[in-house]
Amino acid sequence: MPVAEQRPTLAERRKAETRLDIARIAARLFAEHGTAEVTADRIAAEAGIGLRTFYRYARTKEDAVEPMLTTGAQRWIEAISTGPHRLPTLAELEVAAVQAVTVEVGEDFELTRGLLRAMETDPALRAVWHRINMEGERELRCALAELAGPDADPVQLRLLAAAAAGAIRIALEQWAIADETGSAGAAAGAGESTPAALVVRCIRALGAGI
Structure with missing residues (x-):
């Protein structure tokens, strides 16, 4: 008989919601001003919490944005983990990835885009992004x-x-x-201006041997 999935407690859900709220504020400030100009004090003040509380949710001011950058990867790995007990094909990985990155356009969508854009010229954000990706790769390897x-x-x-x-x-x-x-059309190709379309292109390029 399958074991029922344990649901997060109310306290855990509230903690996750607070962490995401902090992440949204930090993401907006970083995208607008860069990490060098934004202090942990400012993020905490705009989030309506004390600095000590802020550091219970994030090790550094840059780490505060982690929930904005990991949600899609977590959905992807969860989808893969529930698949057949064999190594998934690239096509199956593609389907799960498209589902994970297909989100409604909204505030979080634009905040994530702003963070990724800011990362191009911000070494501190880039370091967080690279660490998140390395951890995601390790989690994916464990799931596989x-x-x-x-x-x-x-x-x-x-x-x-x-x-x-x-x-x-x-x-x-x-x-x-x-x-x-x-120049979305020139950069990504016709019809490839969404994360899902670009994920399909990249994974299929792998399957074709690039």
Whole structure:
């Protein structure tokens, strides 16, 4: 008999909501001013919390934006983990990835885009983004290993995880900057101005051998 999934407690849900609220404020400030001009005090003040409370939710001011950048990856890995107990194909990884990055246009959508754009010239944000991606790749590799079983080739698992995670990272980065100068069509190709469309392009390029 399957074990029922344990739901987060009310306290856990409130903590996650507060962390996301802080992330949204930090993301907006970083995108508008850059990390160098924004202090943890300012983020905390705009979030309506004390500095000590802020540091209970984030190790550094840059780390505060992590929830804005990890949500899609978490959805993707969760979707993959519930699949058949075998190594998924690139096509299956693509379907799960498209579902993970397909979101309604709204404030979070634009805040994430602003963060990724700011990252291009902000080493502190770029370091957070690269760390998040490395952790996501490791989590994906663990999920693939669980599905593939103990006899799976560890090199194949590492290559697949690195390639798939890299494809999504590139897709998101390209989406963020593609229409910054009004040249989305030239930069991404016709019809490729959304994260989902660019994810499809990148993963299929892997399957075709680039």
